[in-house]
Amino acid sequence: MSKRIAAGFIIFRRLERNPIEYLLLQTSYGEHHWTPPKGHLDDGESALQAAERETKEEAGLDKNDLEHYNKFEEKITYNVSGRPKDVFYYLARLRNPEQTIQLSDEHQNMSWSNFQDACRLVKYHEMINVLKKADEFIQNN
Numbered sequence: 001m002s003k004r005i006a007a008g009f010i011i012f013r014r015l016e017r018n019p020i021e022y023l024l025l026q027t028s029y030g031e032h033h034w035t036p037p038k039g040h041l042d043d044g045e046s047a048l049q050a051a052e053r054e055t056k057e058e059a060g061l062d063k064n065d066l067e068h069y070n071k072f073e074e075k076i077t078y079n080v081s082g083r084p085k086d087v088f089y090y091l092a093r094l095r096n097p098e099q100t101i102q103l104s105d106e107h108q109n110m111s112w113s114n115f116q117d118a119c120r121l122v123k124y125h126e127m128i129n130v131l132k133k134a135d136e137f138i139q140n141n
């Protein structure tokens, strides 16, 4: 059985002296879980291209709106409906921290959350690990 592959962006912003905040979106379907913008790869698309397309579709953010840290890439794997799914995450800073996020029909809510709140919202340990690695990367770069 083929593996499903998706990709997305961990997007962060810093408003003046406030702590770093991470962008999370809440699905309008299923169990309404919270996730960074991401989605499945289209045919012929690279993971990074899919992450950029999904971020535009789901959050209204163009790649020019983002500063992409290309030394950061994390892959997580988990089972969805009994099938493995790989998700590649990239990291980017929102250049204008006050830019409005434009949701699509796929999401019913959004949040800019500090690290602790973001970990609570995403709830899955693989995703919390990605946030931890992103947070460490940001502190060290």
Ligand SMILES: Nc1ncnc2c1ncn2[C@@H]1O[C@H](COP(=O)(O)OP(=O)(O)OP(=O)(O)OP(=O)(O)OC[C@H]2O[C@@H](n3cnc4c(N)ncnc43)[C@H](O)[C@@H]2O)[C@@H](O)[C@H]1O
Pocket (backbone or CB within 6 Å): 006, 027, 029, 030, 031, 033, 035, 038, 039, 040, 078, 079, 080, 085, 106, 124, 125, 126, 127
């Ligand atoms: N239940 C549903 N009802 C109606 N339409 C639906 C649907 N699920 C998907 N769709 C459709 O699929 C489209 C989304 O496609 P895409 O936009 O292409 O894909 P995605 O972000 O990867 O979506 P998804 O929500 O399925 O993925 P996730 O892995 O986060 O989440 C998939 C599952 O894995 C769980 N999950 C997420 N992260 C996990 C982790 N780290 N460990 C274990 N489980 C995890 C989530 O809670 C969730 O149950 C939507 O437009 C919608 O039309």
